[in-house]
Structures are given as C-alpha cells and as structure tokens.
Amino acid sequence: xxxxxxxxxxxxxxxxxxxxxxxxxxxxxxxxxxxxxxxxxxxxxxxxxxxxxxxxxxxxxxxxxxxxxxxxxxxxxxxxxxxxxxxxxxxxxxxxxxxxxxxxxxxxxxxxx
Amino acid sequence: xxxxxxxxxxxxxxxxxxxxxxxxxxxxxxxxxxxxxxxxxxxxxxxxxxxxxxxxxxxxxxxxxxxxxxxxxxxxxxxxxxxxxxxxxxxxxxxxxxxxxxxxxxxxxx
Numbered sequence: 001x002x003x004x005x006x007x008x009x010x011x012x013x014x015x016x017x018x019x020x021x022x023x024x025x026x027x028x029x030x031x032x033x034x035x036x037x038x039x040x041x042x043x044x045x046x047x048x049x050x051x052x053x054x055x056x057x058x059x060x061x062x063x064x065x066x067x068x069x070x071x072x073x074x075x076x077x078x079x080x081x082x083x084x085x086x087x088x089x090x091x092x093x094x095x096x097x098x099x100x101x102x103x104x105x106x107x108x109x110x111x112x113x
Numbered sequence: 114x115x116x117x118x119x120x121x122x123x124x125x126x127x128x129x130x131x132x133x134x135x136x137x138x139x140x141x142x143x144x145x146x147x148x149x150x151x152x153x154x155x156x157x158x159x160x161x162x163x164x165x166x167x168x169x170x171x172x173x174x175x176x177x178x179x180x181x182x183x184x185x186x187x188x189x190x191x192x193x194x195x196x197x198x199x200x201x202x203x204x205x206x207x208x209x210x211x212x213x214x215x216x217x218x219x220x221x222x223x
Contacts, residue, residue, distance in 0.1 A: 042201060
C-alpha cells in the first residue's frame with residue numbers, strides 16, 4: 001500500500017481566488033491522479049499527473065483552470081484557479097501501486113463562498 | 114463520466130445482517146475495485162478483483178465479478194454499525210485510470 005498525505009484537509013475560499021492542494025506519497029509511484037467529488041456525487045477523474053511533463057486532462061477539465069505540477073515521483077500539486085461556488089467539492093489525489101491497486105488521500109474539502 | 118450504476122442507491126439494515134451491493138459497468142476492464150468512504154472523507158481501499166477472477170474474499174467481505182454480465186457484487190457479512198458508509202465500485206483498465214460507479218449509501222442500525 002501507500003501512505004498519502006494531502007494538504008490542506010479543508011478550506012473556505014473567496015470566489016475569484018486560487019487554492020493549491022498538495023499531495024505527498026511515502027514512496028515513489030509512477031501513476032498519480034487527481035479526482036473531484038462534487039457534493040452528493042461520485043468521483044470523476046480530473047487528470048493524470050505526469051512526472052516531468054504536462055498533465056493529461058480528461059474531457060471537461062482544462063489546464064488553465066486546474067494546473068497540475070509533478071516535480072518528482074512522490075509529490076504533486078493541483079491548483080483550483082479563479083474559483084467559483086461551483087468548484088466546491090472534495091479533491092482527492094490517488095496513486096497506483098504494484099500496477100493495480102489505487103489508493104487515495106484523505107481529500108481536500110473545498111468550499112467557495 | 115460514470116461507468117455505471119450501483120444498486121441500491123441506499124440500503125438500511127440491522128446490525129448483524131448481511132449487506133449486498135451491486136455494481137454494473139459498460140466497458141472492458143482489467144480489474145474492479147471496491148472502496149468505502151466515511152462522511153465525505155477519503156476513500157479506503159477494500160478489495161480488488163481482476164477480470165480473470167470470479168470471486169474474492171477478505172475478512173467479512175466477499176466480492177464477485179461476472180464479466181459476461183458486466184457486473185460485480187459486494188457482500189458484507191455480519192454487518193456492524195461501523196460499516197455505515199458509502200461504498201463505491203471503480204473499474205480500471207490498462208491506463209490505470211478509474212471510472213467510478215454512483216455509490217451505495219449503507220446505514221447499519223445498532
């Protein structure tokens with residue numbers, strides 16, 4: 001398994017501002033992903049965080065809104081830019097270990113007011 | 114986009130009873146994973162079943178997979194109040210991305 005630390009665990013932000021979420025893993029992992037869970041909904045993949053190159057975004061998500069960094073194999077950040085109340089969600093990072101099992105951080109609960 | 118539906122959407126049972134949740138999906142998969150989420154926090158990995166497996170056990174959990182019907186079930190035996198949570202299935206393919214089902218909210222009454 002992997003131990004994933006995500007910061008902050010929650011935040012309340014003003015609309016129009018940006019928030020950067022950090023994800024730290026206790027071991028080197030190749031595959032790292034960011035998911036969003038809107039209130040009362042299931043999880044949706046935002047993007048694959050690629051080490052040393054640009055992230056790969058899913059349909060409906062763009063780099064200008066959700067810039068992602070992945071400087072090494074243990075760390076990634078997701079920024080939620082120019083926030084609006086519709087961005088209020090739980091954001092979770094996930095890593096895949098042993099080529100199969102996917103583990104998740106505790107999530108960042110974001111409220112935009 | 115959602116891979117499929119989970120059934121039921123909500124389930125309320127008495128402590129000690131068994132809980133069964135079903136998951137359907139649409140595409141070819143390499144594996145299917147089940148997760149538990151307590152009160153909107155992070156996801157706890159419960160069990161992974163590969164596409165060439167039909168049944169898997171872990172403690173009080175039993176997972177089945179029927180690739181011909183594109184469906185899976187999670188059985189929790191002898192449920193406890195602490196099992197109260199939302200349960201999600203997620204399918205994985207060769208890209209390692211997960212596509213999640215809609216989830217089942219389980220309430221275990223003491």
